Amino acid sequence: MKVTRREFLETTAAGTIAAKAALAAKSDTALPTRALGKTGVHVPILGMGAGSRFLMYKEDDEAIAAMQKALDAGITYIDSSDDYGKDHLSERRVGQAIKGRRNGIFIATKVSTRDPDAAERSMETSLKALGVDQVDLLHIHQLMGEDDLARLEQKGGVLDRLMKARDSKMTRFIGITSHHDPVVLKTALERHDFDCTQMALNGALTGMKSGPKGMVPNPAITTSFETIALPVAVKKKMGILAMKIFAQEALVGQASPEKLLYYSLSLPVSAAVVGMPKLEFIDENARLARSFKPLPKGEMKKISLALAETNKVALDEFFRTHQDA
Numbered sequence: 001m002k003v004t005r006r007e008f009l010e011t012t013a014a015g016t017i018a019a020k021a022a023l024a025a026k027s028d029t030a031l032p033t034r035a036l037g038k039t040g041v042h043v044p045i046l047g048m049g050a051g052s053r054f055l056m057y058k059e060d061d062e063a064i065a066a067m068q069k070a071l072d073a074g075i076t077y078i079d080s081s082d083d084y085g086k087d088h089l090s091e092r093r094v095g096q097a098i099k100g101r102r103n104g105i106f107i108a109t110k111v112s113t114r115d116p117d118a119a120e121r122s123m124e125t126s127l128k129a130l131g132v133d134q135v136d137l138l139h140i141h142q143l144m145g146e147d148d149l150a151r152l153e154q155k156g157g158v159l160d161r162l163m164k165a166r167d168s169k170m171t172r173f174i175g176i177t178s179h180h181d182p183v184v185l186k187t188a189l190e191r192h193d194f195d196c197t198q199m200a201l202n203g204a205l206t207g208m209k210s211g212p213k214g215m216v217p218n219p220a221i222t223t224s225f226e227t228i229a230l231p232v233a234v235k236k237k238m239g240i241l242a243m244k245i246f247a248q249e250a251l252v253g254q255a256s257p258e259k260l261l262y263y264s265l266s267l268p269v270s271a272a273v274v275g276m277p278k279l280e281f282i283d284e285n286a287r288l289a290r291s292f293k294p295l296p297k298g299e300m301k302k303i304s305l306a307l308a309e310t311n312k313v314a315l316d317e318f319f320r321t322h323q324d325a
Helices: 005-029 060-072 089-098 116-130 146-153 158-167 182-191 230-235 257-265 279-290 297-321
Strands: 033-035 042-044 046-049 077-079 106-111 135-140 171-178 196-200 208-211 214-217 239-243 271-275
Touching: 042 046, 046 060, 046 279, 060 089, 060 279, 077 271, 089 106, 089 116, 106 116, 116 135, 116 158, 135 158, 135 196, 146 158, 146 182, 158 171, 171 182, 171 239, 182 196, 182 230, 196 230, 230 239, 257 271, 257 279, 257 297
Parallel strands: 046 077, 046 271, 077 106, 106 135, 135 171, 171 196, 196 239, 239 271
Antiparallel strands: 033 042, 208 214
């Protein structure tokens, strides 16, 4: 069929308009991104936590719809674990949510057992649950104390299995998480070449105090990831994921969600992973992430001083035994 020049130009113009509209729609939902350490990957500054808050969606279809809503809002970093729910429930829900749309989604999950053979089986089950051949990031979940680290480091132990999983392309990157003991996490990060790490970072856990020239580390506080473990991860150029931003809503009301999120994002992190148990939380957090501007140091100081005094001890005790599953 012969196409006239006028028809060609009209069709081209229509296609250009449609393409611009698609780009505009994408830019409306796109979140700012940051480098994930030295991995060569960029991720959105807001991640969707698929732990206990995600499991508050009681029905599978509700959870899947919430995850898809997050993806549509530009929250394309997903954080799950093999022990979030019975029989890999969180991972299975994530797998359903991403079916047919894997491209452009960054999937992080975790292995919780310290038995190396069980860990290998769990990794394989995670891939099946997620419906993928490879995850982007596989963490050792919830580093506790020195004994826990020693067990992980045993020859042929879970850490060795994770490195083999990376070598075999089961995962692109490996990491380790902790919300309990920053001193032990610091040791783990110093000893091993993890690609990424995830730690509890919020204004109440700052470990800082007011000094004559501004905020300085408080030597009396030895349980601050911000002052103890974070500098090591920064020095080694790891991808750093902040978690426990709202301390499971314990801090909301003492400071606004905006200030709490912006505090953590003003630290040298790649992204903040947030649990969002209500659909309106997804919309609001995505909106805040799109509008993010780093907080001035003085404002961060005010937030941390206001929160740490009343919350630090209680949160330390809470996270000591907390299981995000």
